Amino acid sequence: MRILIIEDEKSLREDVVDYLTENGYKCDFATTIKSAMQKLNDIVYSCALVDVGLPDGSGIEIVEHIKKNNPEMGVIIVTAKNALEDKLQGLKIGADDYLTKPFHLSELSARVYSVLRRRNFGGKNSLVFDGLEIDTTEKKVIANGNQLQLTKKEYEILVYLASNPTHLITKEALADAIWGDKADMATSFDFVYSQIKNLKKKLNEADLKNYIKVVYGMGYKFKD
Amino acid sequence: MKLLTKSNIYITITTVLLFAMGIFIVYQVILLKLDREVDKQLLSAKEQIVNGLNDGISPNEFLANIGQKIYVKKVETQTIFDNQFIEYIEKDPKDPSSNGDITQRELLFQTKVNDKIYEVTVCSSLSEGKKIGDYIAVVVLIFLVVSVIILFLLNRLISAFIWSPFYDTLSKIKTWNIKKNEILNFKETDIDEFHLLNDTVKDLTHQIQSDYHNLKEFTENVSHEAQTPLSIISTKLELLMQENNYNDKQHKLLVQTYNATQRLYKLNEGLILLTRIENKQFIETSHIELTQAIDEKLEVLEDFIEAKQITVEKCYNKHITKDVNAILLTILLNNLFINAIKYNLEENGKIKITVDEDSFSVENTSYIDKINRQFLFDRFNKNSISGSLGLGLSLIKKIVDFYNWQVTYSHKDGKHKFKIYM
Numbered sequence A: 001m002r003i004l005i006i007e008d009e010k011s012l013r014e015d016v017v018d019y020l021t022e023n024g025y026k027c028d029f030a031t032t033i034k035s036a037m038q039k040l041n042d043i044v045y046s047c048a049l050v051d052v053g054l055p056d057g058s059g060i061e062i063v064e065h066i067k068k069n070n071p072e073m074g075v076i077i078v079t080a081k082n083a084l085e086d087k088l089q090g091l092k093i094g095a096d097d098y099l100t101k102p103f104h105l106s107e108l109s110a111r112v113y114s115v116l117r118r119r120n121f122g123g124k125n126s127l128v129f130d131g132l133e134i135d136t137t138e139k140k141v142i143a144n145g146n147q148l149q150l151t152k153k154e155y156e157i158l159v160y161l162a163s164n165p166t167h168l169i170t171k172e173a174l175a176d177a178i179w180g181d182k183a184d185m186a187t188s189f190d191f192v193y194s195q196i197k198n199l200k201k202k203l204n205e206a207d208l209k210n211y212i213k214v215v216y217g218m219g220y221k222f223k224d
Numbered sequence B: 001m002k003l004l005t006k007s008n009i010y011i012t013i014t015t016v017l018l019f020a021m022g023i024f025i026v027y028q029v030i031l032l033k034l035d036r037e038v039d040k041q042l043l044s045a046k047e048q049i050v051n052g053l054n055d056g057i058s059p060n061e062f063l064a065n066i067g068q069k070i071y072v073k074k075v076e077t078q079t080i081f082d083n084q085f086i087e088y089i090e091k092d093p094k095d096p097s098s099n100g101d102i103t104q105r106e107l108l109f110q111t112k113v114n115d116k117i118y119e120v121t122v123c124s125s126l127s128e129g130k131k132i133g134d135y136i137a138v139v140v141l142i143f144l145v146v147s148v149i150i151l152f153l154l155n156r157l158i159s160a161f162i163w164s165p166f167y168d169t170l171s172k173i174k175t176w177n178i179k180k181n182e183i184l185n186f187k188e189t190d191i192d193e194f195h196l197l198n199d200t201v202k203d204l205t206h207q208i209q210s211d212y213h214n215l216k217e218f219t220e221n222v223s224h225e226a227q228t229p230l231s232i233i234s235t236k237l238e239l240l241m242q243e244n245n246y247n248d249k250q251h252k253l254l255v256q257t258y259n260a261t262q263r264l265y266k267l268n269e270g271l272i273l274l275t276r277i278e279n280k281q282f283i284e285t286s287h288i289e290l291t292q293a294i295d296e297k298l299e300v301l302e303d304f305i306e307a308k309q310i311t312v313e314k315c316y317n318k319h320i321t322k323d324v325n326a327i328l329l330t331i332l333l334n335n336l337f338i339n340a341i342k343y344n345l346e347e348n349g350k351i352k353i354t355v356d357e358d359s360f361s362v363e364n365t366s367y368i369d370k371i372n373r374q375f376l377f378d379r380f381n382k383n384s385i386s387g388s389l390g391l392g393l394s395l396i397k398k399i400v401d402f403y404n405w406q407v408t409y410s411h412k413d414g415k416h417k418f419k420i421y422m
Helices: A010-022 A033-042 A060-069 A084-092 A105-118 A152-162 A171-182 A185-205 B003-054 B059-063 B127-175 B192-241 B248-278 B290-300 B302-307 B326-342 B392-402
Strands: A002-006 A026-030 A047-051 A074-079 A097-100 A126-129 A132-135 A140-143 A168-170 A212-215 A219-222 B069-075 B084-091 B101-113 B116-125 B286-289 B311-316 B321-324 B350-355 B359-365 B406-412 B415-421
Touching: A002 A010, A002 A033, A010 A026, A010 A105, A010 B192, A026 A033, A033 A047, A033 A060, A047 A060, A047 A105, A060 A074, A060 A084, A074 A084, A074 A105, A097 A105, A105 A152, A105 A171, A105 B192, A126 A152, A132 A152, A152 A171, A152 A185, A152 A219, A168 A171, A168 B192, A171 A185, A171 A219, A185 A212, A185 B302, A185 B326, B003 B069, B003 B101, B003 B116, B003 B127, B101 B127, B127 B192, B192 B248, B248 B392, B286 B290, B286 B326, B290 B302, B290 B311, B290 B326, B290 B350, B302 B326, B321 B326, B326 B350, B326 B359, B326 B392, B326 B415, B392 B406
Parallel strands: A002 A026, A002 A047, A047 A074, A074 A097, B311 B350
Antiparallel strands: A126 A132, A132 A140, A168 A219, A212 A219, B069 B116, B084 B101, B101 B116, B286 B321, B350 B359, B359 B415, B406 B415
């Protein structure tokens, strides 16, 4: 799956490209509207990540272009914080999702995964691992042939972790993903911790011992 | 005590004392003069009597001519050689039942006329003179009272008039708000001291205002400019954490750095939010039904409430709709509820939410003691519990102030209660 990243901030762009590449996506990047348009005309992408504030104009232009010429493509817009107008406009003209800067890279990866799944790219409706299958359409988790009974939050955490395989997910990223900035850090960490504990217990009971690894003080890793 | 009252009291006391002393002295002087006058009369009567006796006129004859009461008797030997004045008080002979005593002054002398020794007593009443003295004292007293009253009133009037620029200045300083960019204009005054005061206050407020704005701008800039590098640091650290081959020491350092960065980031976010509220960047409002907003918020926080097994009691006495900014209301409720959850008991915790016609309150059991009210809503106050950013309550206060609401805190039976009057 090929993803186009349109972002002019070098540092962020490099991080995004590196991270998504590690997650198994093929990544191209563009830094201006002009170069983005060129790439979009040459290559078929599954998803584009569009920063609204670009040096030669608004990324909204690119979103419009994509929706006109290639409506099948997934689009995630990235806006500066508090630019509510951009966000609303972006969603109105057909962007699939939005992220506000700054974001956790794991959050981006999870959003990309979610957009691609919704757009049904690669016919992939479930995440399949050794002995574990997460059916994201039915919201079911099958472990060694048996369905796991997970709470809503446990399921969300599992999907988030699974959409960032082999990466360390910080507890902050996980807390942000599940409650946004609505919850207080300390409280949500405790909660994340207890949820992960339950999740691990349920996976253990289904003989899936090593899927979630706790990295002391940092966060969690899915399938090392 | 007011300056006016104080100065008036001193002036009044001094006046009264001076006048009282004056009356006393005047009264004494009058009495003294009176005595002298009476003595003179008595002596002149003596002269007439002696002359009369010398001329051989029988005492009974001239007694009628002299106004005073005179008693003359013959004695054998002369025992008194000078004039003796005697003063005594007796009952008024005309009206013995009354209390009106009469003061009498007598001149007693013995004189030798034609080898006969006479003892003469000349009597004169002092009462008439005393009465006049009393009258004078009363008049002066009335004059004193009237003049004290007049002085008092006049002083008040003049002082009020003179001090009016001062009070004007005072009231203007009192209502002065550093956040409103207003310039103080004081009442014109021709009193140098007040003029100087006004000028000083003007300069001072101007200086404070400009310092305040510089400081505010600086804080805003710092917060905003710090945001981007902070998020870069945060992202890079996350990437660094993806590496596997750290030893324990490196791991620990990384975790500590990341945690501190996250804390700083959240803190900065909070400060920016405070600034944005202060700068009135949340003006668009919508009709929001309070109990509905509370219910929605509780649903979001359900996980945390359940995790701590807290019982939530809702007491919705009224359904009120407010025109508020949705974001601000969310932040307000969020902070109130998060505090109520975070600091609640580990077991059998309770939260009670009451909504009334013009207020709502959140009451919760807690493991922490009563909070010191004085700094309750200050940023990073000393009561701050470790792990908290110290901004939650000041955010609540800021939002409450923004809408001119009131927030009160009370602590009863181990329960903390925040009540917001809307």
